[in-house]
Amino acid sequence: MKPLIIANWKMNPQTLKEAKELFKLIERAIENIKEIETIVCPPFVYLSELKSNSNIKIGAQNCFYEEKGAFTGEISLAMLKDLGCQYVIVGHSERRKYFNETDEIINKKLKVILEVGLKPILCIGETQEQRDKGETEKVLKNQLEINLKNITILNATLSIAYEPIWAIGTGNPCSSEDAKKALLFIKKIIDVPVLYGGSVNKENTQEYIKKAGFNGLLVGGASLKADEFIQIIKNSI
Numbered sequence: 001m002k003p004l005i006i007a008n009w010k011m012n013p014q015t016l017k018e019a020k021e022l023f024k025l026i027e028r029a030i031e032n033i034k035e036i037e038t039i040v041c042p043p044f045v046y047l048s049e050l051k052s053n054s055n056i057k058i059g060a061q062n063c064f065y066e067e068k069g070a071f072t073g074e075i076s077l078a079m080l081k082d083l084g085c086q087y088v089i090v091g092h093s094e095r096r097k098y099f100n101e102t103d104e105i106i107n108k109k110l111k112v113i114l115e116v117g118l119k120p121i122l123c124i125g126e127t128q129e130q131r132d133k134g135e136t137e138k139v140l141k142n143q144l145e146i147n148l149k150n151i152t153i154l155n156a157t158l159s160i161a162y163e164p165i166w167a168i169g170t171g172n173p174c175s176s177e178d179a180k181k182a183l184l185f186i187k188k189i190i191d192v193p194v195l196y197g198g199s200v201n202k203e204n205t206q207e208y209i210k211k212a213g214f215n216g217l218l219v220g221g222a223s224l225k226a227d228e229f230i231q232i233i234k235n236s237i
């Protein structure tokens, strides 16, 4: 399986012009790179403008679990599919924290993402406090148990992103040794591709892919700088 390198742009950039420019720079630079599955997850409003003719795939940062109807402000899976999305990030810690997404809500979302045939990237991870208390494995197990409840994965489309919350956007990445422990623990529970996320940059890319054996990376801040993100992709080969 090719490593999955995913750009999570979060609520950036602030104009469509900048989004298109960033996308184009990445698209051009990786035109001939076939060894990596590169996925860009822009804000919803840019999705229809960033259709890719190249080997970049498009993903969404979130979705709603209802099919359609009176749900002001929400986005359905059918809409995402119609715009050419192939991947959907689900359960990101920022959604859990700022939008009160519970493990049960994430479970509902996962079910419908798989039902419509899109590929979910399920994010799980512990807080600093939980890690300090030695609860990392317990937290991961609990999240997986509820998030994956009653889900029978018929095809190998699900990926899990191990994202220790304390490492996200802090410039304080998880050591590849500790990340590897989490990776092995997750793989014992479910044998699907596992990605690492949390302060990934071009310098530490190889540690996670080559040394720890992750199947890819979920990149936030560094994916907004074209040169840095392109180097992350190249270093993952």
Ligand code: PGA
Residues within 6 Å of the ligand: 008, 163, 167, 168, 169, 170, 197, 198, 199, 200, 218, 219, 220, 221, 222
């Ligand atoms: P970061 O974000 O790379 O900026 O730490 C990762 C993420 O939130 O997925």
